[in-house]
Amino acid sequence: MKNPMLDRELKRGSAELLILSLVEVRPRHGYEMSKLIESRSDGAVRFNVASLYPLLYRLEKRGWIEGRWVDKAEQRRRRYYRLTAQGKKVLRAQRNAWQTFVAAINRITEIENA
């Protein structure tokens, strides 16, 4: 089931991290990213067209990712995003911060559960 609350909170805090992680290994286009996010989170996290593209353009404007139209044989023309050198640094920093945060949350919730 979709959890609207989790959806909103997670997106607010970590949307950038998600996008950066997705394009870390290879360039991807927007629809591919939205499908990946949905499938890998088992539908818990979803980006629709209205929230995804402003985010992509913002990241692009900051120089963290770079979009480029690519014509591939037998395929439709797509705009692919790849991670820039600057984006790599940001990703590393955000990933560390996220892991520290998650670890802290875990510790707190574990104590409460004990």
Next chain:
Amino acid sequence: MPDFREEVRKRMARLNLEPTREASIVEEVALHMEDRYRDLLAQGNGAEQAQATVLAELDQDDRLTRGLREIERQARSDAEPPGAPGFGPFTANLWKDVRYSIRALRLNAGFSIIAILSLALGIGANTAIFQLLDAVRLRTLPVKNPGELAQIRIPNLLSRTGHMEHHDELSNPLWEQIRDHQQAFSGAFAWGTATFNLATGGEARPAYGLWVSGDFFRVLGVQPILGRLITADDDQHGCGTPATVISYSFWQREYGAASSAIGSTLKIDNRQVEVIGVTPASFFGVDVGHSFDVALPLCAEPFIEGEGSVFARRDGWWLDAIGRLKPGWSLEKATNQLESISPGIFEATVPPTYDPEQAKEYRAAKLGASPGGSGLSDLRQAYENPLWLLLALAGTVLLIACANLANLTLARASARERETAVRLALGASRLRLMQQVLMESLLLAVTGAIAGALLAQILTRVLVSFLGTQSNRAFLDLTFDWRVLAFTAGLAVLTCLLFGLAPALRATGTSPAASMKAGGRGASADRQHFGVRRILVVTQVALSLTLIVGALLFVRTFQNLLSLDPGFQMSGVLAAYIDISPLQLPVGQRTPFKKDLLERVRAIPGIESAAEASVAPATGNWWNDTVLSSASGQQVRGTAFFNNVSPGFFKTMRTELLHGRDVNDSDSLSSPAVAVVNETFVRKFLPGTDPLGKPFHVDLGPTKPQPVYQIIGVVRDTKYRSLRQLIVPVAYLAAAQAKDPDPSPVLLVRSNISMDATRSSLEHAIRNVSPAITFYFTVLQTEVRDTLLRERLMASLSGFFGFLAALLATIGLYGVISYMVIRRRSEIGIRMALGADRSRVLRLIMREAAMLLAIGLGAGTILALLAAKAAASLLFGLKARDPGTFVWAVSLLAIVSLAASALPAYRAARVDPLDALRNE
């Protein structure tokens, strides 16, 4: 498939995005929606359902448009997002501006090339002249702590007679007294200059020599790169074979930089000297503008110069002295000490040839210390003021170029007004836009400055060649030092501000709404805006007129000097400077020897006439003495100039003999001494009498007899020392009657064959008489013109600057009138539609041009009148406010400028009214 593109486009319309960006977003978002639609269909949704879902997602919470609007706003304010690592907003903007400017300048290559070229010329000329000033005036000597050096001078001793050389400060007896009594300096040295001959016969090979006292190198702190340098031990009275130090360049040239140079011997003026060491390459002596080849101790002067020695003479002024101040001593303190020892020193060295009055003045003289860190230089004395003046001229040219560029930039700013307005409307700050416009100007200025600095390296070398002649080459250290660098960089920034700031303020000062409304025409058509451009053109015209007046004044000065009648005809005369002293003839045999030589020269085919003289006219050399005469019972005393000449001198020089006779072969040692004088001599010493047969005396000082000369002829006035000098009284004595015949006279030879042919046959004749005679030849006309170096420099450079200024002002006026014509195209169209004919339109435009020109010329005339005063001392044969020059300059500029404005006016007159109105 529903048309999602149209849906997205509708939503984007409100955002006012840049078209290409909007298209890209529309395509990308629509593609996404199509994919989603397909997936929804595949999941079993109906077409309507799927479309409704996709559109609902697009509009969810209005996120897409809100998000995009936010991004665009951020982009406009151009702030780097917080958290971005690396660059701060300032450097990021800077880099962005640089890239943007390069792109903008490349798009407008014509403008960029004109801008960079004119800046390169302007900055190059300024840098070149400044570099010269730096070398001549500002730079200190390349020695240890030059700031501690002080020149020892006699500031209040004005009239000195006797044997003068160069800076003519001190005699050797006076120097030795100073050396032994001064306490202000940790060390002091004296030095003089000489031109030596390295050849032992035949054509002379000149070497520039320094006479140096023993402490010269020690006090300056110069270390040898090979061997050792002259010390106090080498400079002892009666030194035998003198120890000689050679310069680095001489060592390279004459010895191929071989270390075997040390210990070898060298013939200087036929005397043998020993080379003991080599100075470093950077050391050129203490005379800025000249270098040296060999340095000899003072004590060697009698050995080298023989009977012409001035070493022991108290009236031989051939030395200058410099001292290194003791730690803690100031120039004032040193001057005080020098003044306190002055009475004793001067008392002990009064020249015996002085009359009581001269001796009294001499005893009252005082020594003083003045700054010596930048050395001494007659080049500096001659050229410092002209160079400052030229720098001012070059600066004005740069100013005009800046005004032109400001005009062009303004025109560009008008063309880009809509772009600016749109960027302002979208929220760009004025400061950011100004930064952007200034960056373009800075980029142009820096490129221009770099090109200018490179150009200056060539120009400076050309200028230095202007300062020297073939026989007397100027030497200046022209390395690019921090002062030149700072000057060029300063110029770049200044020019950038001058031509960039006004347009930047203008462009960003317009209201966006006004610009947009004004449409394609641009808002700059308003009156105030155009006013700035008019003021710029008026300024250009005024400044150009000043430069053209200056150019005409200097060019006419040079022309006056070249075309004036010096009283003799210099073309076709070869001057042969010979030296027969190596033959060591007894004094009594010199005159017959020279006479025989002259006969042989006269016998050469093609030679019209030949004569001997001790001074070649108008070549800068001179010899004067005090003359006494009595005319109508009154004694006249005054200075006259002299020349020893052989028969045929006036014929060779084509100087008219007015009365009496020329000197001839009957004038000998056994007959009464005779003289031919010029008209001015008669007017000064024998006014109102028939001079023929009258005697005059020459006063050679209280200890010497006064020789008497009888006047046998009068010749026309001629220029004596230089073309610039006023006509002076001259007496020509018979060379054959000299008690001590000159062993190194000049032979003046007039021929009707080429100078080269004359030269080679003369060389042959002289070698046939004796291979030991040394000689060198000059073409008299060339030698005389070489004395006009400064005038030539001023005429060429100011002429060049004047031309440049007129060109720039003409371009400026053309630009403004063309712009005005474009601006008023529709107005002209309406006028013509209402019946105005072409000539009327032509008049309308030309009136505008004529008005700008008139105001500029008026202001320029006033400016030029003020500026011409500064040049007055450099002019010859015309006044600084010469009306003819002003009329010429004004007409020249007026004609050229009006012609330049006629072109756009003619274009305006050919406007097709229908066409002009349709475009409205």
